[in-house]
Amino acid sequence: MSWEELQQLPDDVAEGIELWRGNVVWNRRGPLEHQRFAVRMRNALEAAARRAMKEETNGREQRCWQVEVETNVFFTPEKSSFLTPDFLVRRCLPRGADTFAADTVLVGEVLSGSDTPKRRQWKMDRYAEAGIPWYWEIELDSGGTWDVAAVRAYELFTIDRSVLAVKPLRPSAYVAVGEWEPNGLSIEFPEPFALSVSWDDLAF
16 A cells, blocks of 8 residues: 555555555554543643753753654655654754654553554664664553553664674664653653653643
8 A cells, every 4th residue: 555545545444554665554442541641641741841842051052852642653755654653852843844764762652452462563774774763662451541651762883784794683672771661760761851750640
């Protein structure tokens, strides 16, 4: 399927589809709480991005970020491959501009029952291959409360293949660099900008 063909489908069908090399990948919607926590994390990230942009001075060129939810991230110019993370941070682009992997600095997923370990790893591998520097996960506690059980941050690590005798299967992969549980402490992280997210921001 091409991007143009996808655009001809009804909205309620098209919004549940991702494409990879022209093949349809069904993006099943999670429970109501899935969207709720994606929006809350988006709001917390946007507040942190605004603070960081306001504080950057000292004559440097000011960096600019935009934070969105459920936005297609395209991996190819012809849009034959794209995934739709639950939330993302990209460099500022003109209004209406498509989001490509090269402009994306962080992608995040809210994990719920429909996210099998195999599908989760597949998406992580695709984001890593595209060179997106940061990957975040929000894991939900499905034990009847649907609260956040944990938030994890991963950093992209790329192997220098020139120093290896054998070509690695995956030269780029994410490495866990942070994990937080709802124990009262804020989520603190320095990249892609200084983050300080209170659990109250997610659970309120």
